[in-house]
Amino acid sequence: FTLGGPVKKNKTFFFGSFQDQRQRSQSTNELVVPTASGWATLNSLFPKGTNPRVDLYREVTGGITGDTNPFSVIMGAGRPNVEFGTKIEPYAQKYLDRQFLLRLDHQISSGDQLSGRLLRSKQTSPIALTPFFPGFSTSYSYPALNLAVTETHVFSPAMTNELRLAYNRANLDYPLDPQNPLGKTLARWTIGGGITPLGIATNLPQGRTVNNYVLQDTVTYVRGKHSFRTGMNVTKQRARQFAPIRERGEIAYGTATGYSNFANFVDDFGGSGGVVYRDFGSARYYPDFTRQAYFFQDRWRTTHDITLTLGVRYEYFGTPMNCLYKASWSGLFNVDPVTGKGPYMDPTKVDPDKNNWSPTVGIAWSPSAASGLMGKLFGEKKTVIRTGYQIGYDSFFNNIASNAKVSTPNVISTSVPSSVTTQNPRGVAAWSTLVPAKARDPLPTDSQTLMPKNLVNPYTQRWSFGIQRELPDMWLLDISYVGSKGTRLYANEDMNPVVPSSMRVVPSVTPTLFSLTTRLDTLQGSRLIRTNGGDSNYHALQVGADRRLSKGLMVRVAYTWSKAIDNASEIFGVGNTNLPQNTAVPSIYGGLRIDRGLSFFDRTHRASFTYVYQFPFMNDQRGLLGRVAGGWQISGITTFETGVPLNIYNGLDADGIGGNFDRPLFNPSGQPGVRAQVSATSPTGYVNPEANNAPINMMDAMYIGLKANTGTTP
Numbered sequence: 001f002t003l004g005g006p007v008k009k010n011k012t013f014f015f016g017s018f019q020d021q022r023q024r025s026q027s028t029n030e031l032v033v034p035t036a037s038g039w040a041t042l043n044s045l046f047p048k049g050t051n052p053r054v055d056l057y058r059e060v061t062g063g064i065t066g067d068t069n070p071f072s073v074i075m076g077a078g079r080p081n082v083e084f085g086t087k088i089e090p091y092a093q094k095y096l097d098r099q100f101l102l103r104l105d106h107q108i109s110s111g112d113q114l115s116g117r118l119l120r121s122k123q124t125s126p127i128a129l130t131p132f133f134p135g136f137s138t139s140y141s142y143p144a145l146n147l148a149v150t151e152t153h154v155f156s157p158a159m160t161n162e163l164r165l166a167y168n169r170a171n172l173d174y175p176l177d178p179q180n181p182l183g184k185t186l187a188r189w190t191i192g193g194g195i196t197p198l199g200i201a202t203n204l205p206q207g208r209t210v211n212n213y214v215l216q217d218t219v220t221y222v223r224g225k226h227s228f229r230t231g232m233n234v235t236k237q238r239a240r241q242f243a244p245i246r247e248r249g250e251i252a253y254g255t256a257t258g259y260s261n262f263a264n265f266v267d268d269f270g271g272s273g274g275v276v277y278r279d280f281g282s283a284r285y286y287p288d289f290t291r292q293a294y295f296f297q298d299r300w301r302t303t304h305d306i307t308l309t310l311g312v313r314y315e316y317f318g319t320p321m322n323c324l325y326k327a328s329w330s331g332l333f334n335v336d337p338v339t340g341k342g343p344y345m346d347p348t349k350v351d352p353d354k355n356n357w358s359p360t361v362g363i364a365w366s367p368s369a370a371s372g373l374m375g376k377l378f379g380e381k382k383t384v385i386r387t388g389y390q391i392g393y394d395s396f397f398n399n400i401a402s403n404a405k406v407s408t409p410n411v412i413s414t415s416v417p418s419s420v421t422t423q424n425p426r427g428v429a430a431w432s433t434l435v436p437a438k439a440r441d442p443l444p445t446d447s448q449t450l451m452p453k454n455l456v457n458p459y460t461q462r463w464s465f466g467i468q469r470e471l472p473d474m475w476l477l478d479i480s481y482v483g484s485k486g487t488r489l490y491a492n493e494d495m496n497p498v499v500p501s502s503m504r505v506v507p508s509v510t511p512t513l514f515s516l517t518t519r520l521d522t523l524q525g526s527r528l529i530r531t532n533g534g535d536s537n538y539h540a541l542q543v544g545a546d547r548r549l550s551k552g553l554m555v556r557v558a559y560t561w562s563k564a565i566d567n568a569s570e571i572f573g574v575g576n577t578n579l580p581q582n583t584a585v586p587s588i589y590g591g592l593r594i595d596r597g598l599s600f601f602d603r604t605h606r607a608s609f610t611y612v613y614q615f616p617f618m619n620d621q622r623g624l625l626g627r628v629a630g631g632w633q634i635s636g637i638t639t640f641e642t643g644v645p646l647n648i649y650n651g652l653d654a655d656g657i658g659g660n661f662d663r664p665l666f667n668p669s670g671q672p673g674v675r676a677q678v679s680a681t682s683p684t685g686y687v688n689p690e691a692n693n694a695p696i697n698m699m700d701a702m703y704i705g706l707k708a709n710t711g712t713t714p
Contacts, residue, residue, distance in 0.1 A: 015103045023095035035066045038083035062134045076259040111154040119146040135180030144170045158222045166214035173207040187249035192261035203244035210239045227299040235291040243405040245279035249435040256426040270418025270427035280439030281411035289318030309362035321401040322349045329450040332521040337507040353456040362388035382470040394458040408446035412439040447526040458489045478544040489534030491568035496527040497586035497658040536566035552614040560606045567592045569600030578647035586658040606641040654711030665704040676701035
C-alpha cells in the first residue's frame with residue numbers, strides 16, 4: 001500500500017509505501033538412497049553399532065527410502081547387492097520479499113529544496129539449496145538498506161546545484177545454519193556412484209556485506225544556447241566477504257575391482273580416484289576501495305533545428321583485489337626445481353588503472369521546414385534524426401577477487417589421493433581418518449586462479465544512428481542502427497596448459513619435493529588467469545512503433561535484427577548451454593582468436609509486443625458502482641526471440657592440449673544435427689548417439705568426432 005500527503009502546507013510532504021511479497025509453494029527434493037529392500041539388506045549386513053559409517057548414514061538420511069528408478073550397488077566380498085532408488089520428497093518452500101519506502105520533501109526556501117529517502121528491503125528463504133536430508137537444509141537472506149539525502153539549490157535562473165549524500169548496505173548471506181547441529185561440523189561425504197552425498201555442500205557458508213558511502217554533486221549552468229553540466233560521484237566501499245572453501249573437509253570415495261563406491265564407503269577404503277580434502281586459511285577478505293567519477297557535458301543548440309552534445313567522463317575504480325595477499329600471478333619458468341621455491345608464493349598486487357577517459361558526442365536534428373520537399377518528407381518538427389558515439393568503462397566484479405582468495409598461497413587446499421595398487425587393491429584403508437588436520441606447505445604445482453599484474457577495466461564503444469517520425473493516428477515510428485565494440489573484456493586464459501610430452505619444458509634437475517606436471521611448465525600447476533583478452537562486437541537494426549494512449553488503446557511494437565560476435569562470452573561456464581570457461585585451444589596458442597564466433601548472447605531476431613487497453617465504460621468512476629466497475633484495463637507483454645547458440649564438443653581431447661574442450665570436424669554435406677562419435681567397438685569406427693549408438697558412416701554426420709591425440713597441434 002502507499003500513503004502520502006502534506007506534513008506542513010506548501011512546505012513539507014511525505015510519501016510512504018510498503019510491499020510484501022510472500023510465496024508459499026511446494027518444491028521437490030530428489031534423493032538417491034536405499035530402497036526398502038536395500039535398507040533391509042544393509043541392516044542385516046551391518047546392525048546398529050557394528051559399523052560407524054553405516055550408523056552415520058542412517059543418522060543423516062533419517063531412513064528415507066527410495067521408491068523409483070531402482071538399481072543395484074555391488075558390495076563385493078560375497079555380500080549381497082544393496083538396492084538403491086530415487087526418492088522425490090516434497091517440501092514447503094517459502095520466500096519473503098518485503099520492501100519499505102519513506103520519502104520526505106521539504107522546501108527550505110524558494111531556492112532550496114531538501115529531500116530524504118529511506119528504503120529497506122529483505123529477501124529470505126528457509127531453504128536455499130537442494131538436495132538435502134532432513135535437518136540439513138540451510139537458508140538464504142538478503143537484507144538491504146538505502147538512505148539518501150538530496151539538496152537542490154537554485155543560485156539563479158541559469159544555475160542550479162544538486163548535492164546528494166547516500167549510504168547503502170547490503171548483506172547477502174548463505175549461512176551454515178542447519179537444524180541438526182551435526183551439519184555445522186560434519187565433513188562432506190561424497191560417496192559417488194550417483195548416491196546423494198552426506199553433509200552440507202562445501203561451498204557453504206558464503207556471502208558478503210557491503211557498505212557504500214556516496215557523495216554526488218552536479219552543477220547545471222545555462223548560458224545562451226549552451227547548457228553545461230559538470231559533477232562528480234565518489235563512492236567509498238567498505239566490504240567484508242566470505243569466499244567458499246572446504247573448511248569442514250570433504251571425503252570422496254572411488255571404486256575398486258569388485259567393489260562399488262558405496263562398498264568402499266562402508267568399509268572405509270579410498271578406492272581408485274578417491275580424495276580427502278580440507279582447505280586451510282581464512283575465507284574472509286575485505287575489498288575496500290574508493291571509486292571516483294568526474295564529468296563535464298555541454299548541450300549546445302547550434303541552430304533552431306540542431307542540438308550538439310559534447311562530453312567527457314573520467315573514472316577510477318580502485319583496486320579492490322589488492323586486499324589479498326596474492327592477487328596477480330607471477331609467470332612461468334621461475335621455480336627452483338630443488339627447493340620448490342618461486343615467486344608463486346610471494347605477495348603481489350595489481351597495478352591501478354588510471355586511464356579511463358570516456359568521450360561522448362551526440363547530434364540531434366529536427367527539421368522545421370513546413371513546406372517543400374523537406375516539409376513533405378520530414379514534417380514540421382515531426383522528425384528527429386539522431387546519431388552519437390560514447391565510450392563506457394566496466395568495473396571489477398566480485399568473483400574475480402573471490403576466486404583469487406581461495407588460490408594458493410591465500411588459502412592452502414590440502415588433499416590426500418587414493419589409488420589402487422597391488423598392495424592396496426581397494427585403495428587406502430581407514431580413508432575417513434585421513435582428512436588433513438593442518439595445512440601443508442604451498443607447492444608450485446598447486447592451482448592458481450589469479451589476475452595479471454596489468455589488469456585494467458574493460459571498455460565498450462557504442463554508436464548509433466536513428467530516425468524518429470510522427471505518423472497519423474497517434475503513431476510514432478523509430479528506426480535505428482546500433483553498434484558496439486567491447487575491448488579488453490574479461491576472459492579466462494589457461495596460461496600453463498596440459499600439453500603433449502614433446503611440448504613440455506622439463507628441468508634438467510628432477511624435483512624430489514613434488515612431482516612434475518604434464519603442463520607446459522612442468523614445475524607449475526594450473527594457472528587459470530582472469531585477463532583482458534576478451535573482445536566483442538554487436539550490430540543491430542532496431543525498429544519500434546508506438547501508439548500513444550488514444551481511445552483506450554496503447555501499443556508498442558519493437559523488433560531487433562542483430563548479430564553479436566565475441567571470443568569469450570562469459571567468464572564462467574553456463575549450465576545446459578555448453579558454454580565453457582576455457583577456449584578450445586589455450587590462449588597462448590591463439591585460442592581466443594580461434595574461438596571468435598557467434599556470441600552466447602546472440603539473438604538474431606527478437607520481437608516484443610506491449611499493449612494496454614482501457615475498458616470504455618465508467619472511466620469517470622462516479623458512485624459506488626463506478627468505483628468498483630470503472631477504470632479497469634488489461635495489459636500484457638509478448639516476446640518472441642531466436643534461441644541460444646550452442647557449442648558442439650568433440651568429447652575427446654583431440655590435440656592433447658588444454659583438456660577436453662576440442663570441437664569436432666564440421667561436415668557441411670552431412671545430415672543436419674547428426675553426430676558421429678568415435679567408438680573403438682563400431683565396425684565403422686563411429687556411432688550415432690541419436691540412434692542408440694548405432695554404427696554410422698562418418699560422412700553421413702554433420703559433426704565428426706576426432707580420436708584422442710590425433711588432431712593438429714600448434
